[in-house]
Amino acid sequence: MALEEQCSAPPQWRSISLTHVEFPDGDLTGKVLAYISLLPIAILVGFVTLIVFKRELHTISFFGGVILNEGVNWVLKHILREPRPCAGTHSTLHTDYGMPSSHSQLIWFFVVYFFLFLYLRMHQTNNARCVDLLWRHILSIILLGVAFSVSYSRVYLLYHTWSQVFYGGVAGCTIGIVWFFFTQEVLTPLFPKIAAWPVSEYFLVRDTSLIPNILWFEYTVTRSEARNRQRKLGTKLQ
Numbered sequence: 001m002a003l004e005e006q007c008s009a010p011p012q013w014r015s016i017s018l019t020h021v022e023f024p025d026g027d028l029t030g031k032v033l034a035y036i037s038l039l040p041i042a043i044l045v046g047f048v049t050l051i052v053f054k055r056e057l058h059t060i061s062f063f064g065g066v067i068l069n070e071g072v073n074w075v076l077k078h079i080l081r082e083p084r085p086c087a088g089t090h091s092t093l094h095t096d097y098g099m100p101s102s103h104s105q106l107i108w109f110f111v112v113y114f115f116l117f118l119y120l121r122m123h124q125t126n127n128a129r130c131v132d133l134l135w136r137h138i139l140s141i142i143l144l145g146v147a148f149s150v151s152y153s154r155v156y157l158l159y160h161t162w163s164q165v166f167y168g169g170v171a172g173c174t175i176g177i178v179w180f181f182f183t184q185e186v187l188t189p190l191f192p193k194i195a196a197w198p199v200s201e202y203f204l205v206r207d208t209s210l211i212p213n214i215l216w217f218e219y220t221v222t223r224s225e226a227r228n229r230q231r232k233l234g235t236k237l238q
Contacts, residue, residue, distance in 0.1 A: 023157055033153035039146060040106045055205045057191045057215075058121075058183070062113065065179035069109045072175060073102045073168070074157070086158045101160040104168030105175075107150045111143045112176035122213060 007098075021037055023030035047063040051058075082099035118136045136198055151169060154160040188209050195207040211217045 001137060008077055020156070028159060033149070034158050036146075036149045037103060037153040037157065037159075039150055040103050040110075043106070043110055055203060057194060057207050058188070058209060059207060060205075061187050062117075065113065065175070065183070066106065066109065068179065069106060069172060069175045070102065071169065073105050074098060076171065077102075082164065084159060084164075085161050098160045098164045100168035100171050101151070101165045102168065103154050104151045104160070104165045105172035107147045108169040108172030109176040109179075110172075111147045112173045113180050115140060116177070116180045117143045120180075145161050 021034045023034040044066070047059070047066065050059050051063060060126050076095040077095060077099065080099045081097050083096055084098035118140065122136075147169075151165045154165050155162055191207040191209050195205060208217075
């Protein structure tokens, strides 16, 4: 259906509780896409959770890039001032400007940065197992599907036009690439010094940039420590 036809015959809209993302009443596809469009919010919550519990400098830097990306989006919206499609359709908007789409820009920033992290930051060694490479490819495909779904949801739900979503994606990809290499080339060499600051030691902030596979490292260290403690506990009970 053309955008003009959708605007001329607007359906009854319902909102998801708390988030106020609206979808056409009785439209199952719209309801699913409304929930999908909330994924950028889930990403932000996930970042805060990781920072609180992991306190890892690269994660903090990644989140800093997300904040920068959102700031750039706000500036672009207030410079371009392009209105959203079907003005008045949605009653719970933070801004009337739609160029570029903040949801599209955030999700594509996240996906592109994560791609670079998977294939460049997590170094592939010559003895890397096929299964290690396979899960990266599968995860990349899933992330691409998520990014396209979030972008499409913003158009389907009449929050943005295709051009607003497209340029949001371009902006997100560009900032994601720039921020990744800025983190790798400028910030990462500073991480050991930052981790050694008294305030960093007090808050248990750590630097894992020299560990190629942090998941495997944490697994082996945790397993080894658990076995040592189990062995000591068994010795005391004898």
